[in-house]
Amino acid sequence: MQDDTTTAPAEVLILNEADNVAVAIRMIDAGDRLPSGLIATQRVPRGHKIALADVPEGGQLRKYGQSIGIAKEAIPAGAWVHEHNVGMGTTELDYAIGSEAKPTDHVAEADRATFQGYRRANGKAGTRNYIGVLTSVNCSTTVAGLIVEQIERSGILDDYPNVDGIIALKQANGCIVDGSGSIFTVLRRTVWGYASNPNMGGALVVGLGCEGFQIPKLKEAYTTEEGPTFRTLTIQEVGGTRKTVEAGVEIIKEMLPLVNTAKRETVPASELTLAMQCGGSDGYSGITANPALGLASDLLVRHGGTTILSETPEIYGAEHLLTRRAARPEVGEKLIERIRWWEDYTARNNMEMNNNPSPGNKLGGLTTILEKSLGAVAKGGSAELSAVYEYAEPITEKGFVFMDTPGYDPVSATGQVAGGANVMCFTTGRGSAYGCKPCPSIKIATNTPMYDKMLDDMDLNAGDVLDGVSLEEKGRQIFEAILRVASGERTKSEQWGYGANEFVPWHIGAVV
Amino acid sequence: MQDDTTTAPAEVLILNEADNVAVAIRMIDAGDRLPSGLIATQRVPRGHKIALADVPEGGQLRKYGQSIGIAKEAIPAGAWVHEHNVGMGTTELDYAIGSEAKPTDHVAEADRATFQGYRRANGKAGTRNYIGVLTSVNCSTTVAGLIVEQIERSGILDDYPNVDGIIALKQANGCIVDGSGSIFTVLRRTVWGYASNPNMGGALVVGLGCEGFQIPKLKEAYTTEEGPTFRTLTIQEVGGTRKTVEAGVEIIKEMLPLVNTAKRETVPASELTLAMQCGGSDGYSGITANPALGLASDLLVRHGGTTILSETPEIYGAEHLLTRRAARPEVGEKLIERIRWWEDYTARNNMEMNNNPSPGNKLGGLTTILEKSLGAVAKGGSAELSAVYEYAEPITEKGFVFMDTPGYDPVSATGQVAGGANVMCFTTGRGSAYGCKPCPSIKIATNTPMYDKMLDDMDLNAGDVLDGVSLEEKGRQIFEAILRVASGERTKSEQWGYGANEFVPWHIGAVV
């Protein structure tokens, strides 16, 4: 099987300068020469790993600058690295809280990036200026939809060019009381988080009246009074569909001129809160788009901004890589506490927290659970972890943070936006049709063929990392795209009107 | 507190001729005379019970023709009947499967009611003629919505007067795999049930491609081939939003002329499958609208039709009243098995199956869990129970059946419609803004003040049962309304366009 490709340099991707393995971009045959001059001693399938240096038995194998496992035998430089010669070492995770946290090397004030955003009365800044019509229960979703429909059809929005639109944020739940109350706490926090997201210029909350999620309790919980840009309506009080829709349309008409007074102005990038997501992952996610996004995250953090990693089930097994980056002990402990909660939650529901590589993953070159979760964690770059939040909690710390969410994209992203995210990056390998309102979502393809095929949905291609574009360069491109989109450039999903259907609050517990 | 009302006959409601208690429609004072001549011996608050005959200590107290408890002491005729003199007797439920089942007294063939419906190729009949655009995952909901929007905006539907409309049935889930597979089984059954509901003239299912709910597996599970009125599309295959929406619009344009060939014709009422729901209940639900609906259910069953009672948590504690009506032993056993499942499900989720009357219920006159659940079960009339189904299972038996669903209305109704319901009755006390597509929903008010206030949403008033209209007469009115609506008369919620948002499949288990 020796052929003439053995004379061209073999193409590999080195994800971190500390790594002792590289990823084969194309199949490498025994005898192929790497750019560094190293000669492959074995065939290495595409996407699999090759040893860059001799690794003694028991030595660490490093990818993403992190250990992904232990050499089960001495591995010579140039050898194929996979299950046959890699083990997990001890199965006990060493959380080593804070051991690898390094204070952020902030960019000098004078050099900090800015964007054109909407300053809000509370000091926060929006990247969009929407009006939300939120619901406390499924029973009021049709009324919310009718209010939005009537406003849109009236053509009145044309008179308010600074308003990006009006969104009906419908929901499936809100009725039944659960014993522990956690369903309600989370639902209420999510609805309130959307109503108060800096991308919302105004909000109307519509309820039915007899649901468990009572609007008066929402106002009480957040010590909020109704005002010109925060209003509520209850169908049973107003007297049915017709009257409530009429009242809602009037409220929005009163709100529009006020919301329209917002103007974009120069705002420091430190006001950006970036939600990070991946969905429909493939074998390239962990080596192209995710690490590039991680570098963009590091950049934004150095400019004083905030970035949110989530999807706890997808980082399971590699959570110690985050605890080690914890800025304070309680940050690491909170993450461990959430991991324990998930173990209990899934066990109670007869499920398993199992993030082991599947047979398909292994064929693709993923060797250990660590390596797989590292691909997901790669989105989070290398900045220290400043805080851990529960689902939909308001994000108050700057820097790189973690929010505990399910792995399911719309549910996870809904929690991040409720927490205050005002811009999002979403990496995808299989191709995603996701979009979010009020939070613009930049969709980043992990591979070029999918990017070309789904050009109508993709905003950026990270597939060219395999053609020689450096991860650093790709990270910068993503960072710049974030600033442009934050300043008003419309993403593909916004052009299509995506975002109202993708509001999916996490329903924790049983539906009864 | 004696006043001149003591001379007017006290107004009471007797729910069944076998009852030994009556419900006070207005407050009764000691000394008041009932129409029967009985003199009240104590004050009886409005909505509370008065003994119609002497009941010995240990004797049964009967309401709805059923025992609601045991006299803790001898109760004389004319006395107030409540917690102070009523107990539950043994706490062990006596399921006595089939002990009270009586074969249906069918109306003679020649006298059977009919309606104007759409005969389908499989012999079933629809009361509406919709085209559904269904989704396998949240990721395809926006594309489904865009297809429906473009068709609606094109004005092309005007050319097809026999088509009631096109519905985007969006959903929140569909992505994540669970270990046991039950989430998928149920979700797939629900989507397929909607696609094949007799009120659907055609269906298009849209998926993303990488979701756990795979469209090819849907077709496999139901050995269904694509045909002119059943089509599917996968966004990742077609290549993104724009191309999929274009393809979907073309598919619907091809489907419309075919679906439009359906014509209404005379069909026996035995082709009706009635979903029964109550939501936003109040103190009158159990004595006006629910028992009236129960009589309508009995009528439809006698005319050969099918009626579905559901909402397992709301009948909990009175399930033995249904097991006793079981037509066959396995029907009763299946219901008990579902009750056990719920006990386990709620325990695993740190919840309680507790249908005991709340303090507010007790103030309103409800004494025992039996009495409360009887109010919910009253919707089911007195026909024998021919079958018990799991959530969203296809209903194949005629007569009165039970489908196991949560108590939450949109989730419960979604299961019933997936099972094949082609018309619905929904009783409400607090006022509901529910509607369903493709299944028309007749909303029945339990009290006149709410009916008057929410006239734009209510189809029928059962509050006048308290003003002397008999339950039998109200049951007949409901039965006639069912036939009219089944024949095409539009309900209030249909006039408002309710129904697409209310598709909420039951998500059993944890969201991960």
Ligand SMILES: [Ca+2]
């Ligand atoms: Ca996805």
Ligand SMILES: [Ca+2]
């Ligand atoms: Ca995910």
Ligand SMILES: [Ca+2]
């Ligand atoms: Ca995700």
Ligand SMILES: [Ca+2]
């Ligand atoms: Ca209910």
Ligand SMILES: [Ca+2]
């Ligand atoms: Ca209900």
